[in-house]
Amino acid sequence: MAKRQEHIVIIGTGKVAQHLGLHLMRSGHKIKNVWGRDISKAKKLAKLFETTTIPSLDKFPVECLALVCVTDDAIEEVISELHADVKVAYTSGSVRLEDITDRKNLGVFYPLQSFSENRNVDISVVPFLIEGTNEEFEATLKRLAKTMSSKVTVANSQDRFNTHIAAVMVNNFTNFIYHLAQQHLNETKIDFDLLKPLIKETVSKLNELTPLEAQTGPAVRGDKNIIEKHINSISSPETKQVYRLFSELIEKEINKS
Amino acid sequence: MAKRQEHIVIIGTGKVAQHLGLHLMRSGHKIKNVWGRDISKAKKLAKLFETTTIPSLDKFPVECLALVCVTDDAIEEVISELHADVKVAYTSGSVRLEDITDRKNLGVFYPLQSFSENRNVDISVVPFLIEGTNEEFEATLKRLAKTMSSKVTVANSQDRFNTHIAAVMVNNFTNFIYHLAQQHLNETKIDFDLLKPLIKETVSKLNELTPLEAQTGPAVRGDKNIIEKHINSISSPETKQVYRLFSELIEKEINKS
Numbered sequence: 001m002a003k004r005q006e007h008i009v010i011i012g013t014g015k016v017a018q019h020l021g022l023h024l025m026r027s028g029h030k031i032k033n034v035w036g037r038d039i040s041k042a043k044k045l046a047k048l049f050e051t052t053t054i055p056s057l058d059k060f061p062v063e064c065l066a067l068v069c070v071t072d073d074a075i076e077e078v079i080s081e082l083h084a085d086v087k088v089a090y091t092s093g094s095v096r097l098e099d100i101t102d103r104k105n106l107g108v109f110y111p112l113q114s115f116s117e118n119r120n121v122d123i124s125v126v127p128f129l130i131e132g133t134n135e136e137f138e139a140t141l142k143r144l145a146k147t148m149s150s151k152v153t154v155a156n157s158q159d160r161f162n163t164h165i166a167a168v169m170v171n172n173f174t175n176f177i178y179h180l181a182q183q184h185l186n187e188t189k190i191d192f193d194l195l196k197p198l199i200k201e202t203v204s205k206l207n208e209l210t211p212l213e214a215q216t217g218p219a220v221r222g223d224k225n226i227i228e229k230h231i232n233s234i235s236s237p238e239t240k241q242v243y244r245l246f247s248e249l250i251e252k253e254i255n256k257s
Numbered sequence: 258m259a260k261r262q263e264h265i266v267i268i269g270t271g272k273v274a275q276h277l278g279l280h281l282m283r284s285g286h287k288i289k290n291v292w293g294r295d296i297s298k299a300k301k302l303a304k305l306f307e308t309t310t311i312p313s314l315d316k317f318p319v320e321c322l323a324l325v326c327v328t329d330d331a332i333e334e335v336i337s338e339l340h341a342d343v344k345v346a347y348t349s350g351s352v353r354l355e356d357i358t359d360r361k362n363l364g365v366f367y368p369l370q371s372f373s374e375n376r377n378v379d380i381s382v383v384p385f386l387i388e389g390t391n392e393e394f395e396a397t398l399k400r401l402a403k404t405m406s407s408k409v410t411v412a413n414s415q416d417r418f419n420t421h422i423a424a425v426m427v428n429n430f431t432n433f434i435y436h437l438a439q440q441h442l443n444e445t446k447i448d449f450d451l452l453k454p455l456i457k458e459t460v461s462k463l464n465e466l467t468p469l470e471a472q473t474g475p476a477v478r479g480d481k482n483i484i485e486k487h488i489n490s491i492s493s494p495e496t497k498q499v500y501r502l503f504s505e506l507i508e509k510e511i512n513k514s
Contacts, residue, residue: 015473072483094483113455114473119465125454151454162445163452165487166438169496170452171459172474173503174431179468179510181423188419195420195427196463197382197408198370202428203460206453208376211436216272216371217429226329226351230422238506243422245502246430249495253436 006144009033009060010049011078012069013041015115016091020069021049023123027147032064057081065089065144067109076100089132089141093164096157097131107132107141110160111149114171123148129155129163180239187235212257219250263401266290266317267306268335269326270298272372273348277326278306280380284404289321314338322346322401324366333357346389346398350421353414354388364389364398367417368406371428380405386412386420437496444492469514476507 006029010021013036021031031049035057036042042053054060060082068090070078075090080101082088087105093112100106108131113121128145130152132138138154145152155163178199182192205214218226227247234240263286267278270293278288288306292314293299299310311317317339325347327335332347337358339345344362350369357363365388370378385402387409389395395411402409412420435456439449462471475483484504491497 071478072480094486112451113458114471116462116466116471116473119462121458122454127451127454151451153451159445159447161486161490162442163447165491165500166442166447166449166452167455168474168487169434169438169441169500170456172472172476172507173434173499174456175459175462175468175471176503176507176510177426177430177434178463179472181426182468184426185419185423188416190416190420190423192423194369194384194408194410195423197379197384198424199427199431199460199463201370201378202432203456205373205376205432206435206456209373211432211439214371214373214432215429215436216373217425219429221328223329229351229418230425233418234422238509239426241502242430242506243426245498246433249499250429250433252495253433 004143005029007032007061007064008067009035009054009064010045010067010069011035011057013038013045014069014071015117016111017067017069018045018048018117019115019121019123020067020091020109020111021045023148024067024144025049029144029147032061035060058083060086062086065140067091079103079106087137087140093129093167094161096161097133098157103133105133105137107137108157108160109141109145110164112163112167114167124150127151127153129153129160131156131160177242180236180242183236184234184239212253215250215254217250219247220254222251222254261400262286264289264318264321265324266292266311266321267302267324267326268292268314270295270302271326271328272374273368274324274326275302275305275374276372276378276380277324277348277368278302280405281324281401282306286401286404289318292317315340317343319343322397324348336360336363344394344397350386350424351418353418354390355414360390362390362394364394365414365417366398366402367421369420369424371424381407384408384410386410386417388413388417434499437493437499440493441491441496469510472507472511474507476504477511479508479511 009032010017033054034042034046035054046053066086066088072092072095075095089107089109093110110129112127126149130141231243266289267274290311291299291303292311303310323343323345329349329352332352346364346366350367367386369384383406387398
C-alpha cells in the first residue's frame with residue numbers, strides 16, 4: 001500500500017510537538033505550519049520543519065490535520081478555537097475524548113513514549129494508542145500512525161488513561177529512583193556508571209520473568225537488620241523515606257503471594 | 258597471562274552460590290566441593306558443579322579457597338567454623354570486613370548484580386568489588402574476578418556498602434514499580450508488554466542524560482490536576498501511596514534545581 005501523504009499543522013512547541021513533527025516528516029508527511037502561543041518557540045520549530053508559523057488559530061488551513069501537542073489543560077481551549085470542519089487529533093494520554101466539545105472529526109494520537117530534548121527515539125517500536133469520534137477518522141489516524149510505527153492499537157479513553165498511569169510509574173518514578181541512587185553515590189564520589197549493568201539486567205529480566213518473579217533483595221528475604229543499617233546510612237531524608245516505604249511494600253507483597 | 262586455576266569450595270546453596278559457581282567453572286576454575294546447611298540443596302548444587310558435598314565445615318580442604326555465599330547474618334558464624342589457615346572470601350555487599358573475626362586471609366568478592374533462578378547473566382560486564390585483609394590475598398581475589406569480568410575494582414567496605422544501597426534502589430525498587438504498574442494494567446486487562454519500549458527508553462536515556470535531565474511527566478510540569486485524577490483512578494492503596502509520594506518528591510526536586 002502506498003503511503004498517503006498527510007498535510008499536518010503542528011499545534012504546540014514542546015518536546016512531543018518537536019519529536020512527532022520530525023518523525024512525521026521522515027515518514028513522508030508534510031508539516032504545513034506550526035502554531036504556538038510563544039511565537040519565538042513556534043518560529044524555531046517551524047524552521048526545524050522547513051516551514052512557517054500561522055499567526056492565529058483562525059488562520060488554520062482547513063484542509064490540514066491539526067495535531068494538538070499542548071499540555072492537557074490547554075487542549076480543550078485550543079481545539080475550541082479551530083473551525084468546526086478541521087480534523088483534530090491530540091496527543092494526550094489522560095484527556096478523555098468525551099471531555100472535549102463535540103466535533104465531527106476528533107481523535108487521539110497518543111505515543112506511549114517519553115521524549116527528551118536532543119535525543120532521538122526509535123519511533124518504529126513506540127506504541128501509538130488511537131481513538132476517534134468516528135470510524136473513518138479513526139482509520140485515518142491509525143493509517144497515519146502506521147506510517148511511523150509497527151505498534152498501533154485502537155484504545156478507548158479509559159484504557160489509554162490507565163496505560164498513561166502505568167507509563168508515569170515505569171518511566172517517571174523509576175527514573176527518579178535512578179536520580180536518588182545517583183545522589184547517594186555522588187556524596188561518596190562513587191561512579192553511577194557502576195550500576196548500569198544492574199539497571200540493564202533488571203529490565204532484561206522482564207523478557208522472561210514477571211516483575212514479582214524477578215524480585216530479589218533484603219526486603220524479599222525479610223532481612224530487617226540490613227534494611228535498618230541501610231536506612232541509617234542514607235543522608236537524604238527523601239531517600240530514607242523511599243527506602244523504608246519500598247522495603248515495607250515489597251515485604252508485604254512477597255508474604256502475600 | 259595464563260589463567261591460574263583456583264580450587265574453590267562453594268559455601269551456600271542460594272542463587273549467588275549457583276551463579277558464581279557456574280561462572281567460575283566456565284572460566285576454568287575447579288569447584289572442589291559444596292557445603293550447605295540444607296544437605297539436599299547442597300547435593301543438588303554439587304551435582305550441577307560435577308562434584309560432591311563436604312559433610313561439615315571442619316572437613317574443609319585447607320588448600321582451597323572458601324567462597325562464602327550465604328546470607329549476611331550467617332557469614333560470621335560460617336567463617337568462624339573454618340580452620341584459621343583457610344583463605345576465605347564472602348560475597349556480601351553490606352558486611353564490613355572489620356566486622357568479621359580477625360583472620361589472616363579474608364576478603365570480599367562482591368558481584369554487583371541481581372541473580373534470578375534459571376536466568377543466565379552476562380558475567381563479563383558485572384562489576385566485582387574486591388577487598389582483602391592483605392595485599393597479596395586482595396590481588397588473588399582481583400585476579401580471580403578478572404578471569405570472569407572486565408569490570409573489577411578494589412573498594413573499601415564503606416564504598417561497597419553505599420554501592421549496595423544504591424543497587425537495592427535501582428534494582429529492587431524499580432522492579433517493584435514494574436510490579437505495581439503490571440498489577441494496575443492487569444485490573445483492566447491491558448497488556449504490560451505495551452510498556453516495554455518505554456521502560457527500555459527510560460534506561461537508554463541514562464547513556465546520554467543524567468536522571469534529573471531525563472525526568473519528564475506530570476510532576477515535572479507541576480500538573481496537579483492530572484496527578485489527582487490519576488491517584489483517584491488507582492484502586493490499590495499501595496500504588497496510590499507510591500504515586501502520591503513520588504509526585505511530591507519529583508516536584509520538590511525539580512523546583513529545587
